[in-house]
Amino acid sequence: MKIRYELEGTYGKARVGKLVTNHGTFETPMFMPVGTQATVKTLSPEELKEMGSAVILSNTYHLWLRPGEDIVHQAGGLHTFMNYDGPILTDSGGYQVFSLAKNKKKDIVEEGVHFKSHLDGKKLFLTPELSIHIQNQLDSDIAMSFDECPPASADYQYLKNSVERTLRWAKRGLDVHRNENQSLFGIVQGGPYEDLRKYSAIETVKMNFDGYSIGGVANDDESKEDMYRAIDYSIPYLPEDKPRYLMGVGEPVDIIEGVIRGIDMFDCVLPTRIARHGNAFTRHGKMNLKNAKYKEDFTPIEESCDCYACKHYTRAYIRHLIVANETFGARLLSIHNIRFLIRLVEELREAIRNQTLMEYREEFLKSYLGG
Numbered sequence: 001m002k003i004r005y006e007l008e009g010t011y012g013k014a015r016v017g018k019l020v021t022n023h024g025t026f027e028t029p030m031f032m033p034v035g036t037q038a039t040v041k042t043l044s045p046e047e048l049k050e051m052g053s054a055v056i057l058s059n060t061y062h063l064w065l066r067p068g069e070d071i072v073h074q075a076g077g078l079h080t081f082m083n084y085d086g087p088i089l090t091d092s093g094g095y096q097v098f099s100l101a102k103n104k105k106k107d108i109v110e111e112g113v114h115f116k117s118h119l120d121g122k123k124l125f126l127t128p129e130l131s132i133h134i135q136n137q138l139d140s141d142i143a144m145s146f147d148e149c150p151p152a153s154a155d156y157q158y159l160k161n162s163v164e165r166t167l168r169w170a171k172r173g174l175d176v177h178r179n180e181n182q183s184l185f186g187i188v189q190g191g192p193y194e195d196l197r198k199y200s201a202i203e204t205v206k207m208n209f210d211g212y213s214i215g216g217v218a219n220d221d222e223s224k225e226d227m228y229r230a231i232d233y234s235i236p237y238l239p240e241d242k243p244r245y246l247m248g249v250g251e252p253v254d255i256i257e258g259v260i261r262g263i264d265m266f267d268c269v270l271p272t273r274i275a276r277h278g279n280a281f282t283r284h285g286k287m288n289l290k291n292a293k294y295k296e297d298f299t300p301i302e303e304s305c306d307c308y309a310c311k312h313y314t315r316a317y318i319r320h321l322i323v324a325n326e327t328f329g330a331r332l333l334s335i336h337n338i339r340f341l342i343r344l345v346e347e348l349r350e351a352i353r354n355q356t357l358m359e360y361r362e363e364f365l366k367s368y369l370g371g
Helices: 045-050 062-067 069-074 078-082 092-101 127-139 154-175 194-205 224-237 252-260 270-276 308-312 315-323 327-353 357-370
Strands: 004-011 014-021 024-026 030-033 056-059 088-093 104-110 111-114 123-126 142-144 184-190 211-214 244-246 264-268 281-283 285-288
Touching: 004 327, 014 327, 024 030, 024 264, 024 357, 030 315, 030 327, 056 062, 056 252, 062 069, 062 092, 069 078, 069 127, 078 088, 088 092, 088 308, 123 127, 127 142, 127 154, 154 184, 154 194, 184 194, 194 211, 194 224, 211 224, 224 252, 252 327, 252 357, 270 281, 270 327, 281 327, 285 357, 308 327, 327 357
Parallel strands: 030 264, 056 088, 088 142, 142 184, 184 211, 211 244, 244 264
Antiparallel strands: 004 014, 014 024, 104 111, 111 123, 281 285
């Protein structure tokens, strides 16, 4: 079946609801851990379930290059291949084409994008049709349309042309989508411009996708204000009975601001990426456990946290692992960081239900930004 979104309550623009999938029903707003290459780095599916994970995200570009979509299909699809029985979302590969291509050189034409593999420099060509075919073979619960990902610094005329191209590519992908059990999301683009976001949203919704995402908001050179404006400019034109997904966003403050503006789904590599560098999310901001002051600190990362790492290990021990370059340290911090973001959305759902969302935001920001 296709996914189904059930709206349960609101507070202003913020929503609490349920996402019904072939692999269970899950509450929104939700944070989706990223399993780029059919694995969330260093973690098992069982650990993800234990920390309350629902949907996880895998990457079309990386799985296309290795092991190849045909191998995954032969294995019975992504769920069987990686032994994860929860819902899986696959991105289109578009972002990676624009960010990882060898030497960042690419040739965008109407048919698709010519670029070189970041692995070996091999010449590749990815089209909307091929992206959808790969995702059909991967058999994820949710597939994403192939879009152009222009830099935040692009000028208005470039972004206008890019929006038009993304709409044409979305229609082409929709026309060849053949997996009846897989939902397909459209992507709203348009940079920081209100008229482009409105136009992109309206025209994308006309195609009647199963859900909608807001793209182009996780660029390194984009300001927070532009990100929030992009959401504000897009949300009014997206249907209330379908899920809304903010792509590539995982900073706690941005998740809160996104929820307030009406977003249901988030994903980001941030929790595992900062873990590999010895950093942990806490209520008082990020904690760098490489810092010498934690050498003799025998308390948990965070006293109030219910994750496996905080229940069983101390800051001093995790610091030792990180400094000694032991993988177990990155594992423990990844567990904590993902659980931190999942707890965050759990609390946001409760705040929406209790009509206390703005009070929650104020209290969280005071603690998180105050250090």
